[in-house]
Amino acid sequence: MSIMEYNGGSVIAMVGKDCVAIASDLRLGVQSLSISSNFQKIFPVTDRIYVGLPGLASDVTTLHEQFRYRVNMYTIKEEREIEPQTFAQMVSSTLYERRFGPYFIEPVIAGMQRTPSGSYEPFIAATDLIGCLNFAKDFVVAGTASSELFGAAEGLWEPDLEAEDLFETISQTLLNAVDRDTFSGWGAVVHVMTKDKVITRTLKGRMD
Amino acid sequence: MPDGSFSHPQQRSFNPYTENGGTILAIAGADFTVIAGDTRQSEGYSIQTRYAPKVFRLTDRAVLAVNGFAADGNMFVKKVKQRLEWYRHAHAKDMPLRAIARLIQTMLYAQRFFPYYVYNILGGIEEDGTGAVYSFDPVGSYEREACRAAGAAQSLVQPFLDNQIYFKNQQAAPGQSHPLHLPLSDVLSIVIDSFTSATERHIEVGDGLEMYVVLAKGRSAQGLEGGRGVQELTTRTDGDRVFVIRRELKKD
Amino acid sequence: MECSFAITGKGYVIVAADTTAAHSIIKVKLDEDKIKTLSPHLLMAYSGEPGDTVQFAEYIERNIRLYQIRNTYPLRPSSAASWIRRALADSLRSRKPYSVNLLLGGYDTSTYTPHLYWIDYLGTLTEVPFGAHGYGSYFALSLLDRYHDPEASLEEGLATLKRCIDEVSKRLLVAPGRYKVKVVDKDGVREVEI
Numbered sequence: 001m002s003i004m005e006y007n008g009g010s011v012i013a014m015v016g017k018d019c020v021a022i023a024s025d026l027r028l029g030v031q032s033l034s035i036s037s038n039f040q041k042i043f044p045v046t047d048r049i050y051v052g053l054p055g056l057a058s059d060v061t062t063l064h065e066q067f068r069y070r071v072n073m074y075t076i077k078e079e080r081e082i083e084p085q086t087f088a089q090m091v092s093s094t095l096y097e098r099r100f101g102p103y104f105i106e107p108v109i110a111g112m113q114r115t116p117s118g119s120y121e122p123f124i125a126a127t128d129l130i131g132c133l134n135f136a137k138d139f140v141v142a143g144t145a146s147s148e149l150f151g152a153a154e155g156l157w158e159p160d161l162e163a164e165d166l167f168e169t170i171s172q173t174l175l176n177a178v179d180r181d182t183f184s185g186w187g188a189v190v191h192v193m194t195k196d197k198v199i200t201r202t203l204k205g206r207m208d
Numbered sequence: 209m210p211d212g213s214f215s216h217p218q219q220r221s222f223n224p225y226t227e228n229g230g231t232i233l234a235i236a237g238a239d240f241t242v243i244a245g246d247t248r249q250s251e252g253y254s255i256q257t258r259y260a261p262k263v264f265r266l267t268d269r270a271v272l273a274v275n276g277f278a279a280d281g282n283m284f285v286k287k288v289k290q291r292l293e294w295y296r297h298a299h300a301k302d303m304p305l306r307a308i309a310r311l312i313q314t315m316l317y318a319q320r321f322f323p324y325y326v327y328n329i330l331g332g333i334e335e336d337g338t339g340a341v342y343s344f345d346p347v348g349s350y351e352r353e354a355c356r357a358a359g360a361a362q363s364l365v366q367p368f369l370d371n372q373i374y375f376k377n378q379q380a381a382p383g384q385s386h387p388l389h390l391p392l393s394d395v396l397s398i399v400i401d402s403f404t405s406a407t408e409r410h411i412e413v414g415d416g417l418e419m420y421v422v423l424a425k426g427r428s429a430q431g432l433e434g435g436r437g438v439q440e441l442t443t444r445t446d447g448d449r450v451f452v453i454r455r456e457l458k459k460d
Numbered sequence: 461m462e463c464s465f466a467i468t469g470k471g472y473v474i475v476a477a478d479t480t481a482a483h484s485i486i487k488v489k490l491d492e493d494k495i496k497t498l499s500p501h502l503l504m505a506y507s508g509e510p511g512d513t514v515q516f517a518e519y520i521e522r523n524i525r526l527y528q529i530r531n532t533y534p535l536r537p538s539s540a541a542s543w544i545r546r547a548l549a550d551s552l553r554s555r556k557p558y559s560v561n562l563l564l565g566g567y568d569t570s571t572y573t574p575h576l577y578w579i580d581y582l583g584t585l586t587e588v589p590f591g592a593h594g595y596g597s598y599f600a601l602s603l604l605d606r607y608h609d610p611e612a613s614l615e616e617g618l619a620t621l622k623r624c625i626d627e628v629s630k631r632l633l634v635a636p637g638r639y640k641v642k643v644v645d646k647d648g649v650r651e652v653e654i
Contacts, residue, residue: 151364154405
């Protein structure tokens with residue numbers, strides 16, 4: 001019995017042309033018994049950052065609260081919103097603080113990063129449970145369906161997808177991946193972010 | 209103990225199995241079947257060879273892919289081929305595909321308590337001229353399907369195939385339905401994409417790709433004959449035909 | 461074995477828990493109340509390691525009461541759930557964690573809505589339309605998937621709960637004998653007979 005697979009659940013994030021997307025399933029289970037079909041694992045951090053927290057459900061809530069506290073403190077002290085890159089480092093150090101008694105979560109971060117010229121560029125990152133950062137250029141995955149997500153995403157993703165096409169790509173990747181994982185599924189949620197707005201859609205998928 | 213006494217408990221063990229990585233995959237069309245496998249053979253983090261075929265022509269209408277423990281796989285293919293030869297001597301014809309499938313199940317189950325540590329995928333043409341794929345577990349449970357991936361990268365490839373072959377999670381345009389079978393060129397593209405993806409993300413998959421194509425009798429080999437890296441393996445004329453397409457997989 | 465169920469309906473939450481207190485294979489008490497009334501509109505069914513359960517439940521009960529004394533108003537169900545979850549999550553990484561599973565049912569008097577929270581000893585918290593703990597959950601959840609109606613009247617809700625209890629009694633080898641059932645709605649908390 002692995003703690004990382006105790007509650008089940010998966011998250012994926014993808015980069016598109018001037019947009020990013022992050023998506024997850026909605027299952028919460030206790031090993032093979034499903035408890036909830038509406039357990040959110042993705043949380044807004046700022047207007048331009050979302051974080052996905054697949055892993056032990058107790059730590060999903062604990063870390064969400066921890067990040068909310070630290071981001072609020074940052075915003076008050078700096079008198080500005082945190083940037084995705086900075087937030088990723090915050091996630092990393094928060095996890096590494098517990099190096100020898102870790103939170104059982106592998107976070108995925110998606111956001112729009114402000115550039116020196118004032119425009120925005122897509123940003124994604126993921127870490128392992130002790131905070132080792134992975135800044136990928138294409139997509140990042142985590143959770144019990146990670147190998148299925150890697151395969152599906154590697155086959156479906158292509159560079160410079162427009163927001164609507166990115167939505168279709170990440171949705172198909174997630175749905176087909178979780179359908180081959182017993183611990184993930186039971187509905188899905190997708191957020192697609194552009195420089196000025198976020199579109200959130202709840203998907204209907206297989207409920208078995 | 210060295211003094212020959214039995215005062216201390218002792219334990220010995222010998223593990224007769226290992227895993228040799230790699231991935232296989234087969235897709236059935238209306239009148240053709242594609243059976244593919246990579247050619248890397250590994251044990252742990254070491255590559256034993258970059259060219260060890262996992263896909264074998266059995267007859268002009270049947271191709272077998274074996275994945276798992278390579279020694280068991282090779283031995284199993286050898287025994288299946290032997291049984292098919294005996295069948296030819298007895299009946300003066302090749303064994304039909306569905307009969308080969310049942311033969312394989314019997315041979316696997318015969319070893320129920322010391323199994324061949326191998327996942328088999330049999331592809332080819334049925335007697336009615338349709339493409340068919342049969343997939344097996346190591347002890348002989350089997351099923352006819354339209355597509356199947358097995359091996360190290362099964363978990364990466366199968367969701368992609370569900371989406372692209374079975375059109376899972378896709379809704380057909382209003383008034384239309386999804387095709388039951390795809391054309392050969394589409395299937396070959398999907399197979400190549402699958403292995404390219406698996407090579408990218410799985411360390412045990414790579415080096416070479418061998419795609420066997422079995423064409424039903426009378427089907428044109430348009431676009432196959434004379435293609436890059438294509439070789440025909442058919443033994444008799446005016447029957448089903450077997451081709452193999454060899455490709456390199458990405459090096460980095 | 462210990463079983464607890466809870467379901468939401470139109471303006472109410474029903475919470476039910478068995479009433480046996482066991483020491484290994486011996487039933488030592490048959491009328492134990494395992495549902496605490498934390499505040500005028502909040503119920504908590506608790507189960508788990510004997511000893512831990514009562515100790516933890518009383519700790520929660522008194523702190524929720526303290527909050528009400530200090531602030532005149534009690535915590536709303538969602539806030540109470542978060543606070544209780546945090547107590548369990550902190551306990552999980554302590555020297556001696558509490559092994560207590562909870563069903564928290566409450567009626568939010570500000571929004572006039574019923575809420576039910578499923579909480580386990582790890583500090584897992586999720587809001588659910590219906591929930592269960594113990595071996596009974598394997599039967600009750602399947603039945604509730606089929607028969608639960610968020611718009612059901614109290615009578616219909618109690619009938620659905622009875623189906624769950626009857627099924628557990630019929631099919632679970634180690635089924636408990638009696639249950640205590642409590643309801644929370646706009647009028648507060650009360651016990652009902654089934």
